Amino acid sequence: MAIAAWRLAQRWCPSFPVVQLHMNRAAMTASQKDFENAMNQVKLLKKDPGNEVKLKLYALYKQATEGPCNMPKPGVFDLINKAKWDAWNTLGSLPKETARQNYVDLVSSLSSSLESSSQVEPGTDRKSTGYETLMVTSEGGITKITLNRPAKKNAINVEMYHEIMRALKAASKDDSSITVLTGNGDYYSSGNDLTNFTDIPPGGVEEKAKNSAILLREFVGCFIDFPKPLIAVVNGPAVGISVTILGLFDVVYASDRATFHTPFSHLGQSPEGCSSYTFLKIMGPAKATEMLVFGKKLTAGEACAQGLVTAVFPDSTFQKEVWTRLKAFAKLPPNAMRISKEVIRNREKEKLHAVNAEECSVLQERWLSDECMNAVVNFLSRKSKL
Numbered sequence: 001m002a003i004a005a006w007r008l009a010q011r012w013c014p015s016f017p018v019v020q021l022h023m024n025r026a027a028m029t030a031s032q033k034d035f036e037n038a039m040n041q042v043k044l045l046k047k048d049p050g051n052e053v054k055l056k057l058y059a060l061y062k063q064a065t066e067g068p069c070n071m072p073k074p075g076v077f078d079l080i081n082k083a084k085w086d087a088w089n090t091l092g093s094l095p096k097e098t099a100r101q102n103y104v105d106l107v108s109s110l111s112s113s114l115e116s117s118s119q120v121e122p123g124t125d126r127k128s129t130g131y132e133t134l135m136v137t138s139e140g141g142i143t144k145i146t147l148n149r150p151a152k153k154n155a156i157n158v159e160m161y162h163e164i165m166r167a168l169k170a171a172s173k174d175d176s177s178i179t180v181l182t183g184n185g186d187y188y189s190s191g192n193d194l195t196n197f198t199d200i201p202p203g204g205v206e207e208k209a210k211n212s213a214i215l216l217r218e219f220v221g222c223f224i225d226f227p228k229p230l231i232a233v234v235n236g237p238a239v240g241i242s243v244t245i246l247g248l249f250d251v252v253y254a255s256d257r258a259t260f261h262t263p264f265s266h267l268g269q270s271p272e273g274c275s276s277y278t279f280l281k282i283m284g285p286a287k288a289t290e291m292l293v294f295g296k297k298l299t300a301g302e303a304c305a306q307g308l309v310t311a312v313f314p315d316s317t318f319q320k321e322v323w324t325r326l327k328a329f330a331k332l333p334p335n336a337m338r339i340s341k342e343v344i345r346n347r348e349k350e351k352l353h354a355v356n357a358e359e360c361s362v363l364q365e366r367w368l369s370d371e372c373m374n375a376v377v378n379f380l381s382r383k384s385k386l
C-alpha cells in the first residue's frame with residue numbers, strides 16, 4: 001500500500017529530476033597537495049583579507065601542521081602573539097585533517113569572495129552568485145541568507161537544503177559577524193517541499209528514506225554547529241522544519257503576520273530539527289506537545305510568550321525595526337560574540353547531535369508508513385491543505 005502511494009505520487013510529478021545521491025562532505029578531507037596549493041593561493045591573494053581572517057588562517061595552519069595549541073599563553077601586553085595564540089587555542093582538539101580541510105575551504109571561499117567583491121560597486125551589497133534557491137548577501141558585518149522560492153512559499157527542496165548548508169558553511173568562515181536567515185515573499189517557509197518525496201531512486205522508497213535521513217541529519221547538524229550568532233527574521237508564516245530549527249537559532253524576530261505550525265501528526269511524521277529536545281526546554285512538555293504532537297498553530301504573539309520567538313514587531317515596521325537592531329549587533333566585537341555563543345551553546349552540542357541522529361532515524365521509518373505516504377499523496381493531489 002505504502003509503495004503504491006509513492007508510485008502514485010511519482011506519477012503526478014514525473015518531471016522532477018532524480019535526486020542526486022548526497023555525498024557526505026564530512027567524509028571528504030583535503031589532501032596534502034590541496035593544502036599546499038591553498039598555502040600558495042594565499043600568497044597570491046590580491047587583496048588583504050583582514051586581520052580576523054588572517055588569524056583564522058594562521059590558527060588552522062598551526063592546527064593542521066602541529067595539532068592542538070600547547071604553547072604557553074603570551075602575556076597580555078604581547079597583543080599580536082596573544083591574538084594568534086587565542087585563535088589557535090580556540091580550535092581546541094580539532095583533528096589535523098579537519099583543520100587542513102577547513103584551511104582549504106577558507107582559502108577557496110576567500111579567493112572567490114575577494115574576486116567577486118572587486119566587481120561590486122562600493123556601497124552595494126556583496127551578492128554571492130551560484131545559488132538557485134537562495135539570495136545571499138554580505139554587507140556591514142551581516143551575511144543575509146534569503147530563502148527565495150516565493151511562488152512555492154519558500155518550500156525547501158533538495159537543492160535548497162544543499163544550498164543552505166553551503167551558504168552556512170561559507171558564512172561561518174566569511175568576515176561577517178552575524179548571520180541572518182529570512183524569506184522572500186509572503187511566507188518565511190512552508191517547510192519541507194513535499195515533492196521531495198516523489199523522486200524515487202533505483203533502490204526504491206527505502207533508499208529514498210535513507211538518503212533523506214542522511215540529508216536531514218547533515219542539514220540540522222549545520223545549525224547545531226554554526227559558530228556565529230544566527231538570527232531568524234521570520235517575515236511570514238513558517239511551517240514544519242522551518243519552525244523546528246528555530247530552537248537552534250540564537251535570536252528569532254517575527255512579524256506579527258508570522259505563524260508557527262508543525263503539523264507532523266497530520267503528515268504521519270514526527271518532530272525533527274532537535275525540536276523534541278529544544279521545544280521541551282523552551283516551552284515545557286505540555287506546550288511542546290500541543291505544537292509537535294497535536295499540530296497547534298501558534299501566532300507570533302503566542303510563540304513569543306512560549307519563548308520560541310524573541311520579539312514580535314508590527315508587519316508595517318518589521319523590516320525597519322529589525323534591521324536597525326541587527327546593524328547595531330553587527331558592530332559589536334565579532335570574536336567576543338562568537339566566544340560568548342560558544343560558552344552558551346557548546347555544552348549542549350553533543351546532546352543536540354545525539355537528538356538529531358535519533359529524530360532522523362525515527363523519521364526514516366515514518367516516511368515509509370502509510371500514514372505519511374497518504375498525507376503526501378493528499379497534498380500532491382490537492383485533497384488537503386493545512
Ligand SMILES: CCCCCC/C=C/C(=O)SCCNC(=O)CCNC(=O)[C@H](O)C(C)(C)COP(=O)(O)OP(=O)(O)OC[C@H]1O[C@@H](n2cnc3c(N)ncnc32)[C@H](O)[C@@H]1OP(=O)(O)O
Nearest residue numbers: 151152153155190191192193194195212216240241385386
Ligand atoms: C529531505 C527531507 C527532509 C524532510 C524534513 C522533514 C520536514 C518536515 C516538514 O517540514 S513538514 C511540513 C511540510 N509542509 C507542509 O505540509 C505545507 C504544505 N503546504 C500547504 O499546506 C500550503 O501550500 C500552505 C498552507 C503552506 C500555503 O497555502 P496557500 O496560501 O493556499 O498557497 P498554495 O498552497 O497555493 O501554495 C502556492 C504554491 O506553493 C506550493 N507549496 C507550498 N508549500 C509547499 C510544500 N511544502 N511543498 C511543496 N509545494 C508547496 C503549492 O503546491 C503551490 O504550488 P502551485 O502553485 O500549485 O504549483
